[in-house]
Amino acid sequence: MDSSLAIVIATALGFLIGGGFVALLHVADQHRQQARAVLEPRLPDGIEHLLGALDSIVIVCDPSHNVYQSSPGATSKGLVLRGGRLATPVGELVDAVRRAGEPITRDLEIPRGPFGSAELMLRVRAAPLATRFILILADDRTEAVRVENVRRDFVANVSHELKTPIGAVSLLAEAIDAAADDPEQVRYFTDRLVTEAGRLGKLTNELINLSRLQSADSLEKAEILELRPIVEQAVDQARVAADAKRISITLAEGSGERVYADPGLLVMGFHNLVANAINYSPEGSGIGIGIRTVDGGVEVAVTDQGIGIAPEDQGRVFERFFRVDAARSRLTGGTGLGLSIVKHVVENHGGDIRLWSQPGRGSTFTVRLPLADADEVAA
Known part of the structure; x- marks a missing residue:
């Protein structure tokens, strides 16, 4: 056989064998892809659109905790960790x-971050989805839980605060009845009764004011007004208490600053x-008010030049019923609601x-309010 012909035949056979081998590899790869498609989990058709319409945080995972789809909030709320794995409490729910x-x-407590002890309160529901998935829906209840705790504490505090003056009024009424033949004792108990009744009335009024401040229409009577006369009116209302302790109050002149406010609420706040x-200042001291x-x-x-507030208490002074000095508050008739009312008025x-x-040196409370818009003032 001619050598040239042998080379041509060998080359053709090589191409034929190589092409066949490539074809076999292609067919084998197709079979592998088809097998993988059968074995790998696949979300049901249309499920993405359905999950996107939900208000809850959504996570779709498999029983091995691999996440296939999740809302952006799933990561920011700590339900899904970096790397696409479920947080431990969520993984335990999936296993269950x-x-x-x-x-x-389940109601789960998820850490807000790697530092500190703050936690998010989440209500998480998990259910089987199709045959190979677990659907997880989560709602952040942190604020709702906080509000409920505040409400419960508030009710408990109100019950306690009302119990004291009501009990005192009842006991004093009995004492007056028992001392009916002793005018001196009757006068003494009557004075005490008036004091406790006043304390009860003050507490009731402040609870009503606080409730009003928390309503949606708390500024229904707002108007543009000059600020200094408002502060001056608040000072005038407190003048009797200041004079009783020989406390001088100096009010700066101001520059005609105007704000958009409910005058009644603002007077109440500054008062x-x-x-x-006044309550926390010594006799003969002074109070300065700057604008x-x-x-x-x-x-x-x-x-003021009062007793001052310890650093550990300064973060709590605006809480309802918190008192820096409980004994002094009882003597002055304080309810522990005054600064909480101020904070709500200002906000x-x-x-x-x-x-x-x-x-030992005193305190300065600084209220900042937005100035009324110049166009509104001109109008």
Whole structure:
């Protein structure tokens, strides 16, 4: 056989064998892909659109905790960790669903982050989805739980605070009846009765005010007004208490600053602030009230020379019923609601309040309110 012909035949056979081998590899790869498609889990058709319409945080995973789909909130809320794995409490819920074969709902506490002890309160529901998946729906209940705790504590505190003056009124009424033949004792118990009745009335009024401040229409009577006359009216309401302790109150002139506010609420807020300064100031001391414009707002600073507030208590002074000095509050008839009312008044007007205090030197409460818009003032 001619050598050239042998080379051509060998080359053709090589191409034929190589092509066949490539074809076999292609067929084998197709079979592998088909087998993988059969074995790998696949979300049911249309499920993505359905899950996207839900308000809850959505996670779709398999029984091995591999996440196939999740809402953005799943990661920000700590339900899905980096790497696409479920957080431990969620994984435990998935395991429970896998074993039970039916939906399970749990309230889970998920850490807010790697530092600190703050936690998110989530209600998480997990259920089998198709044959190979677990559907997880989660709702953040952190704020709802916080509000419920505040409500429960508030009711408990109110019950306790009302019990004291009501009990005192009852006992004093009995004492007056028992001392009917002793005019001196009757006068003494009557004075005490008037004091306790006044305390009860004050507490009731402040609870009503606090309730009003928390309503949706707390600024229904708002108007544009000059701030200094409002502060002056609040000072006038506290003048009798200040004179009784020989406390002088100095109010700065101001520069005609105007705010959009409910005058009644604002007077109430500043009156509570001034009254608080009087209650915690020694006799013969002074209280200064400054007014100044700063960064599109107006600040009112109330400074006293009182007992001051310890650093560990400064973060709690605006809590309902919190008292820096419980014994002093009983003597002055304080309810522990005054500064909480101030905070709500200020926040309802779009402002804020901050505190500087040093034990033995006194305190300064600074209220900042937004100035009324220039166009509104001109109108």
